[in-house]
Amino acid sequence: MLMEADLTDDVEALRALVLEQAREIDALKVFKAEIERLKAIIAALQRHRFGRRSEQLDPDQFELALEEVETALAEAEHARDKASRAPAERPRKTNRGSLPAHLERIEQVVDIDDKACPCCGGALHQIGEDVAERLDVVPTTFRVLVTRRPRYGCRSCESAVVQAPAPARIVEGGIPTEALIAQVLVAKYADHLPLYRQAQIYARQGIHLDRSTLADWVGRAAWYLRPLRDHILERLRRSQRLFADETTAPVLDPGRGRTKTGQLWAYARDDRPWGGDDPSMVAYIYAADRKGERAETHLGDFAGVLQVDGYGGYAALAKRRQQVQLAFCWAHVRRKFYELADSSPVATEVLRRIAMLYAIEDEVRGTSAEQRRSVRNERSRIILDDLRQYLDARNRQVSAKAKLGEAIRYALTRWEGLSRFLDDGRVDLDSNTVERSIRPLALNRKNALFAGSDEGGDNWAVIATLIENCKLSGINPHAWMTETLAKLAAGHPANAVGELMPWTAVG
DSSP: OOOGGGOOSOHHHHHHHHHHHHHHHHHHHHHHHHHHHHHHHHHHHHHHHHSOGGGOOOHHHHHHHHHHHHHHHHHHHHHHHHHOSSOOSSOOOOOOSOOOTTSEEEEEEOOOSOOBOTTTOOBEEEEEEEEEEEEEEETTEEEEEEEEEEEEEESSOTTOEEEOOOOOOSSTTSSBOHHHHHHHHHHHHTSOOOHHHHHHHHHTTTOOOOHHHHHHHHHHHHHHHHHHHHHHHHHHHTOSEEEEEEEEEEEEETTTTEEEEEEEEEEEEOOGGGTOSSOOEEEEEEESSOOHHHHHHHHTTOOEEEEEOSOHHHHHHHHHOTTEEEEEOHHHHHHHHHTTTTTOHHHHHHHHHHHHHHHHHHHHTTSOHHHHHHHIIIIIHHHHHHHHHHHHHHHHHSOTTSHHHHHHHHHHTTHHHHTGGGTOTTSOSSOHHHHHHHHHHHHTGGGGOOTTOHHHHHHHHHHHHHHHHHHHHTOOHHHHHHHHHHHHHTTOOGGGGGGGOGGGGOO
16 A cells, blocks of 8 residues: 655656556456456356246356356456556455365475575574465376475574565466466367366366366466467468468357357468478467458458458458458368269369369478479469369359359459469468368367357467467477466566467477
């Protein structure tokens, strides 16, 4: 608390202090409003849980939705606490109590370096210690990490008590180690295990943790990890070539008792097919809708080739911003003709010619961009020119309402973007790279019931981004997440998050 004795007589300093406190108050008002909104969502979910049978949610849907909004609430409360110099309005709910005695105890001693009295220089002797037990995890095995911090006093003068500071933690005052938090994150977002199911698994070993406790840990971890996702997205914006895709995310709407549809957008870079030096990476962003301007907002000042499917929002983006060139996906074209191949000789012929393009790509994959461009101009261009003439001729013969006509027009109206790979060896034939990156999100779709909370959706996007980048870099996401969370808790500089990227761990 600011005391009168702390105030200065300097008018400019006082003015700066008042402005700083006003900004803090404004920020706290925003956090408070968000916390109240999230609490209202939880209350609405509780009404559904215990309401009339026609209004009740499926138990799985209820648990999934509630854990996401509780995660968002934990993040909002943590952000409020970080923005405020005052203590929290109410103590955070924690799952305190003794940990099971049968768990292995691994002790570590956090001691002081200098055991000379800071007052008189005499020898310090131990007069006590603080002992903290936190729940740690080794895959399939729980253990208790016991941290002892001896306190020292001086025999010559009794005024000095010396003790090493407590190690920083993601969950201050809580029982989980960073390894356990990492385990919860990886299990939920990589292994598709919702928090309430993880709680059931822990209970089988005598570890009784309710879902809301796990959600609190996830929310706090997401707060620390968000700058890393944003850093990856910023690096992607500076690339000269990107893949983009999006997938639906069902979002529970408690007010109406049903789901609405959100979107998870993916932006990826993979230069390995042409021997590029930049690391492969992907970033996910949650948005409440699929409006075309979402991609423009996400991409910022990106300038280069954007490889996408046929979604019209990307075409509108390229039309508004001349520095963005679209490269369309031949896999999507092939898919439309494949659906008709059993009944249409034309579709079969188109597929045969597309297969010739892919056969050439198989030969040049891994060669330099210039070599790819050269081979494509020599061999692929004539195939593409003949295919264009073939499609033009058949387009005049086929009914506009027929499925075959739709497939032909899909290709012809995107021909410029479908031909872009001929003149740029860095461009791929399809956007399968980003589709592979977005597939884990689709597998985890059942976990996307965000209870009307966009924050829950973006928490998912943040953590999934980092886990997927670990996979792209070929490293263990649990080991990377454990080390990274420990560094973040210890105060890793915000302007140096680039040092924490998964690809930096690849040696």
